[in-house]
Amino acid sequence: MQTRLYEFSGTTSDVGGWQVTSSHPIIGDGLVPVAGLDIQPMEGEPPSNAPARAFVLRGIRSNERYIKADERADLVRVQADLGRGDATCASLIPIRKSPAWWALAQDERRAIMEEQSHHIAIGARYLPAIARRLFHCRDLLEPFDFLTWFEFAPEHAGAFDDLLGRLRETHEWSYIDREVELRLVRPPAV
Amino acid sequence: MQTRLYEFSGTTSDVGGWQVTSSHPIIGDGLVPVAGLDIQPMEGEPPSNAPARAFVLRGIRSNERYIKADERADLVRVQADLGRGDATCASLIPIRKSPAWWALAQDERRAIMEEQSHHIAIGARYLPAIARRLFHCRDLLEPFDFLTWFEFAPEHAGAFDDLLGRLRETHEWSYIDREVELRLVRPPAV
Numbered sequence: 540m541q542t543r544l545y546e547f548s549g550t551t552s553d554v555g556g557w558q559v560t561s562s563h564p565i566i567g568d569g570l571v572p573v574a575g576l577d578i579q580p581m582e583g584e585p586p587s588n589a590p591a592r593a594f595v596l597r598g599i600r601s602n603e604r605y606i607k608a609d610e611r612a613d614l615v616r617v618q619a620d621l622g623r624g625d626a627t628c629a630s631l632i633p634i635r636k637s638p639a640w641w642a643l644a645q646d647e648r649r650a651i652m653e654e655q656s657h658h659i660a661i662g663a664r665y666l667p668a669i670a671r672r673l674f675h676c677r678d679l680l681e682p683f684d685f686l687t688w689f690e691f692a693p694e695h696a697g698a699f700d701d702l703l704g705r706l707r708e709t710h711e712w713s714y715i716d717r718e719v720e721l722r723l724v725r726p727p728a729v
Numbered sequence: 730m731q732t733r734l735y736e737f738s739g740t741t742s743d744v745g746g747w748q749v750t751s752s753h754p755i756i757g758d759g760l761v762p763v764a765g766l767d768i769q770p771m772e773g774e775p776p777s778n779a780p781a782r783a784f785v786l787r788g789i790r791s792n793e794r795y796i797k798a799d800e801r802a803d804l805v806r807v808q809a810d811l812g813r814g815d816a817t818c819a820s821l822i823p824i825r826k827s828p829a830w831w832a833l834a835q836d837e838r839r840a841i842m843e844e845q846s847h848h849i850a851i852g853a854r855y856l857p858a859i860a861r862r863l864f865h866c867r868d869l870l871e872p873f874d875f876l877t878w879f880e881f882a883p884e885h886a887g888a889f890d891d892l893l894g895r896l897r898e899t900h901e902w903s904y905i906d907r908e909v910e911l912r913l914v915r916p917p918a919v
Contacts, residue, residue: 607835644798645793645794
């Protein structure tokens with residue numbers, strides 16, 4: 540069985556994969572500047588020729604925490620996979636939510652996230668252009684609670700900015716106490 | 730900040746804490762027989778005089794995944810803390826749920842767990858006699874998904890048997906593909 544655990548390593552040299560074009564803090568502290576980002580499933584030993592790593596963030600693919608079955612069915616019908624040849628732009632958004640958020644009961648968090656903030660519905664409007672994958676890290680005792688990875692073609696960069704802007708205006712975002720935004724590009728697939 | 734991560738170590742010798750009186754599989758494989766159980770927060774290095782460990786299970790205290798705010802308020806009003814002097818009996822129940830369970834959306838899991846199986850309501854009937862604490866381990870890539878720890882006085886051992894019997898009859902339990910039951914005792918607190 541393939542592992543669900545991944546490492547996102549910021550590398551000091553651009554090693555031919557995802558190249559980091561910008562990295563800046565949105566809320567709280569940023570991350571150290573890096574040239575590249577290497578994303579690998581954590582299986583076995585790291586390769587001995589791995590580039591120098593300025594930071595390593597770990598995240599795990601896990602079960603859904605909020606989405607309802609009908610909402611998920613709607614998303615699955617339209618969403619795109621990662622790795623599309625023309626999706627040469629990406630963004631990594633590590634976030635941490637406040638202790639006040641985590642102290643809420645499940646129904647309270649769901650109500651803030653969706654009924655008040657429409658997080659799932661907002662994301663759905665940008666499908667299939669903006670592909671998205673969520674990694675959990677709070678229970679790995681990492682510095683962030685979530686890593687969200689987005690991929691899109693260059694012509695959808697404006698739509699992605701719009702998506703981020705809408706999410707950051709929500710009530711849910713008032714519970715976020717650290718957020719960093721990395722933007723990345725890679726060469727088109729041959 | 731105190732860690733949320735704990736180690737449950739089965740020890741081959743009884744070292745004066747919780748003594749294991751029985752350990753048997755309910756669904757799937759059991760655990761190797763042990764004489765004692767040592768429960769420690771994972772902070773710093775293990776002590777150099779730690780007893781030989783036959784197994785180590787790790788679990789993390791985490792946010793609530795299903796309980797609603799009003800249900801939680803009802804529980805908090807009546808539940809007891811761990812560590813009561815007369816709670817000299819305990820049980821550790823490691824369980825794993827099936828891939829079919831984890832593939833369900835949040836509302837589907839909640840409906841099976843509570844609206845159909847009354848898991849929270851059943852547990853509430855045994856408060857404050859049976860104190861309970863849940864540790865999560867699925868996203869730590871452990872062999873089990875949850876470790877539940879129960880403490881009670883010897884005169885409530887029958888009530889605890891009754892609680893386990895009721896839970897194991899539920900529809901939720903049909904999604905459990907491994908379950909082990911350990912029973913433990915300790916000397917009364919002086």
